[in-house]
Amino acid sequence: MTRSLKKGPYVDERLLKKIAGKKPLETGVIKTWSRACQISPEMIGFVFGVHNGKDHIEVLVTEDMVGHRLGEFSSTRKFVKHGGKMQKELEAAKKASEISAAKSAKAAPAAKKK
DSSP, X not given: XXXXXXXXXXXXXXXXXXXXXXXXXXXXXXXXXXXXXXXXGGXXXXXXXXXXXXXXXXXXXXXXXXXXXXXXXXXXXXXXOSOOHHHHHHHHHHHHHHHHHHHHHHHHHHHHHO
16 A cells, blocks of 8 residues: 555655765665665665665665665565475486586587597
């Protein structure tokens, strides 16, 4: 559900103070825990370290991001592959075939030189 238009967008005041009067290229990573803060046009070019619950994920703000929330660009969940033992075996076989193909491609030019 969106925020009421009469209230205006939520932009964290402390975050605006941190970027006030600074140049985007000279400022380092600005750490923040305010994931709900909306990105405003003043933030373009700055790099924010958005907390995801464990680490600070670096987010470079561009023009396309204005109006979105900072938390949208710092995911809180880590995807772990589907599968298990069978999937590992398939990946190992695929990797072995790639290695053998690379070796045969390397050996073919050497045979042509002789």
